[in-house]
Amino acid sequence: MLKRMAKYCVIVIIMFLIMPAAQSGQIPIANNSFEIPAIGPNDFPALPIAPLWTEVDLDTEYSTNTGTFRNPPPDSPYGDYIVNADGNQLAFLGSQSGNGFLQETNSTYQTGKSYRLMVEVCPSVRYTPSGPDPNNKLVLSLYYVNDANSVDIQTSPVPSTELTTNVLKTFSVTMPAVQSGDAWVGKNIGIAIRADGVPGGYWDLDNVRLTEFQTMPDFTGDSFVNLQDFTVMASEWLSCTEAEADMTGDGCVDTEDLLILAKYWLGYV
Ligand SMILES: [Ca+2]
Ligand SMILES: [Ca+2]
Ligand SMILES: [Ca+2]
Secondary structure, eight states: HHHHHHHHHHHHHHHHHHOOOOEEEOOOTTTTTTTOOOOOOOOEEEESOHHHHHEEESOOOTOOOOEEOOOOOOOOOOOOOOOOOOSSEEEESSTTTTOEEEEEEEEEOOOOOEEEEEEEEOOOOOOSSSSSOTTTTTEEEEEETTTTEEEEEEEEOOOGGGGGGTBBBEEEEEEEEOTTTTTTTSSSSOOOOOOOESSSOEEEEEEEEEEEOOOOOOOOOSSSSSHHHHHHHTTTTTTOOOTTTOOSSSSOOOOOOOOHHTTTTTOOO
């Protein structure tokens, strides 16, 4: 009896070791926090460039609608210190429709996976885009390129009524799981942050993130939700790094994800 149990334990351990690792988690975005190029504290605090991004800029001569700036110190006389910036720098984006930041990542859309783009946003203090005007907004997009054209798969507006100057807030766009017949299967994942409004203001942007995740709690690929899947989740509990068991797209494994797993417990998905 003991011998049989030991054999069973060995089989279970081997199963865990050879379990296919689902490819989920954070997808790299080049210059995602706009820290390149590094602007020194004594340099002019803004540059009209954001390397590694495609800047779509109505100012075709000087590109002044898109660029990078250094967060001023807290005692700045201009009062535009952003309290929760990621790193030292952020991006600015002119509020007129036709300005935007785009990036085609090296990763591709995979069947069965969902994707979420997250961006930190606040209105510029000095050049506020005409206040809480619902007609003056940002649009976040997940797109793919078809015959050299970017085609939006999913877009989501950033409601300007929810924005606060000096404090970045997270906004996101999430697309449902990719189906095998979708035109974007295997295409590079494109992300876009586009202005949709009138000129005169600027949006401040920071810490762009993209996550790939599955919405069903089967992390082992057997279509059944059981202790093996729970073990994957337990091993990543409260982690936000390469989290296979994240099903909500926030990149972290927490109670929200556990509730989804509980809902499907011992069921086929
Ligand atoms: Ca930054
Ligand atoms: Ca499973
Ligand atoms: Ca989650």
